Amino acid sequence: MISKERIKKIRALHQKKQRELTQEMLVEGTKSCLEVWNSSLEIVSTYVTQDWIDKMDGKLPINIDYEIISQREMGQISALSTPPEVLSVVKIPQYNAAQFDSQQPILVLDAIRDPGNLGTIIRSADWFGIRQIFCSEDCVEFSNPKVIQATMGSFCRVKIVYGDIAELIQNQADRATYGMFLEGKLLREVNFEKNSLIIVGNESEGISKKVEQLIEYKVHIPTGSGAAGAESLNASVATGILLYELSTQQH
Amino acid sequence: MISKERIKKIRALHQKKQRELTQEMLVEGTKSCLEVWNSSLEIVSTYVTQDWIDKMDGKLPINIDYEIISQREMGQISALSTPPEVLSVVKIPQYNAAQFDSQQPILVLDAIRDPGNLGTIIRSADWFGIRQIFCSEDCVEFSNPKVIQATMGSFCRVKIVYGDIAELIQNQADRATYGMFLEGKLLREVNFEKNSLIIVGNESEGISKKVEQLIEYKVHIPTGSGAAGAESLNASVATGILLYELSTQQH
Numbered sequence: 001m002i003s004k005e006r007i008k009k010i011r012a013l014h015q016k017k018q019r020e021l022t023q024e025m026l027v028e029g030t031k032s033c034l035e036v037w038n039s040s041l042e043i044v045s046t047y048v049t050q051d052w053i054d055k056m057d058g059k060l061p062i063n064i065d066y067e068i069i070s071q072r073e074m075g076q077i078s079a080l081s082t083p084p085e086v087l088s089v090v091k092i093p094q095y096n097a098a099q100f101d102s103q104q105p106i107l108v109l110d111a112i113r114d115p116g117n118l119g120t121i122i123r124s125a126d127w128f129g130i131r132q133i134f135c136s137e138d139c140v141e142f143s144n145p146k147v148i149q150a151t152m153g154s155f156c157r158v159k160i161v162y163g164d165i166a167e168l169i170q171n172q173a174d175r176a177t178y179g180m181f182l183e184g185k186l187l188r189e190v191n192f193e194k195n196s197l198i199i200v201g202n203e204s205e206g207i208s209k210k211v212e213q214l215i216e217y218k219v220h221i222p223t224g225s226g227a228a229g230a231e232s233l234n235a236s237v238a239t240g241i242l243l244y245e246l247s248t249q250q251h
Numbered sequence: 252m253i254s255k256e257r258i259k260k261i262r263a264l265h266q267k268k269q270r271e272l273t274q275e276m277l278v279e280g281t282k283s284c285l286e287v288w289n290s291s292l293e294i295v296s297t298y299v300t301q302d303w304i305d306k307m308d309g310k311l312p313i314n315i316d317y318e319i320i321s322q323r324e325m326g327q328i329s330a331l332s333t334p335p336e337v338l339s340v341v342k343i344p345q346y347n348a349a350q351f352d353s354q355q356p357i358l359v360l361d362a363i364r365d366p367g368n369l370g371t372i373i374r375s376a377d378w379f380g381i382r383q384i385f386c387s388e389d390c391v392e393f394s395n396p397k398v399i400q401a402t403m404g405s406f407c408r409v410k411i412v413y414g415d416i417a418e419l420i421q422n423q424a425d426r427a428t429y430g431m432f433l434e435g436k437l438l439r440e441v442n443f444e445k446n447s448l449i450i451v452g453n454e455s456e457g458i459s460k461k462v463e464q465l466i467e468y469k470v471h472i473p474t475g476s477g478a479a480g481a482e483s484l485n486a487s488v489a490t491g492i493l494l495y496e497l498s499t500q501q502h
Contacts, residue, residue, distance in 0.1 A: 127484050130477075
């Protein structure tokens with residue numbers, strides 16, 4: 001049993017404004033919760049259904065407080081269309097660009113708006129060992145429940161910082177800057193520096209003009225030989241291909 | 252003005268069952284409609300808002316019948332959370348495996364369930380010039396409105412056939428078969444035959460056991476050197492990387 005007051009407070013975390021105010025976010029589902037419980041992130045509260053706790057032999061795999069609530073109550077606090085069996089409220093991790101490893105690449109996202117795309121990009125970055133992502137202020141917030149869901153737990157392992165891309169480029173002047181465009185050097189022929197800044201743009205507009213003029217190397221993914229008509233790749237697919245190429249070079 | 256009867260009929264196309272019965276599907280939004288009008292697909296009916304037709308200088312860019320309806324009516328017939336300004340009802344194109352070009356690769360999808368993933372895969376295939384996709388019967392239908400939306404018009408240029416993958420492999424015995432797994436040969440080191448069958452599995456289960464035993468070459472995308480924890484890539488990202496590699500080899 002969970003009070004109406006508490007349900008209201010948790011539901012409020014579906015909204016960006018309330019997440020910013022409290023610096024708390026929702027993490028939903030077994031996979032994501034297991035990841036976050038095993039991370040260094042701060043857990044505020046955890047809710048599980050009786051069915052789920054029965055499946056887990058009556059206890060959580062980690063020693064934290066939790067409350068058993070009904071499936072109906074879970075539906076009231078969840079932000080997902082299919083409510084999960086387990087949900088944690090978690091402190092949003094705070095990083096800044098000064099914490100970035102100067103020897104490692106930074107993936108830079110310019111106005112990625114779709115939560116599924118951002119979450120998928122964080123997941124790919126984690127897979128390819130890219131642990132630092134810099135987002136322009138007009139990217140969707142990574143604390144959005146749909147982003148968290150699409151990361152499949154990878155948000156626990158990647159430092160994500162929001163800020164001004166032009167400032168980042170100026171402050172990180174020793175790093176070579178590469179940007180994804182619809183023209184430029186073929187991706188396969190680019191030799192990335194180890195500590196590159198790699199910039200990917202918005203789903204429909206690409207990289208903004210302001211950022212474009214600060215980029216040294218334009219890179220593109222060519223269409224196939226039989227192609228005739230597709231105008232672009234999905235932003236998260238294009239980023240995945242870019243990270244694959246970067247990772248393959250550095251193996 | 253559109254009759255209640257007609258609204259009901261079009262709304263019914265949100266459901267798989269009704270699409271199968273009528274062999275009709277919805278195509279929504281300017282980008283997708285422009286693509287479908289310029290394709291050889293059969294248009295059944297088209298609905299536009301007054302605002303949209305004003306922007307188009309009072310006429311469609313192609314000579315087909317259309318009706319002007321209100322934004323509210325558009326909201327009633329649309330399957331999208333944000334209703335479009337233009338919508339066409341279109342005959343679902345029918346292809347069969349006998350129409351596949353024997354010299355070109357076939358992308359084979361084993362139980363891809365997420366509409367966004369299937370749509371994104373079709374879009375990537377189109378970008379990389381892969382024009383033939385074979386889906387197991389338990390893949391989501393490509394006529395699903397969310398699939399159509401995610402393809403960004405690419406559904407007009409790719410032949411998509413549903414059927415039994417084991418039968419396909421047996422009927423196409425002259426083609427080498429490659430499957431994406433979490434282990435196997437490094438993707439970069441695989442030399443794909445020109446007319447390969449390339450198989451990608453379900454979002455959480457991967458390739459089914461039944462299909463796995465028919466595959467000659469297991470292929471995988473390695474994690475990056477600094478990676479520690481991500482269990483897999485998103486299915487549409489993994490497929491995009493695979494098609495990129497295939498396409499780069501054949502350039």
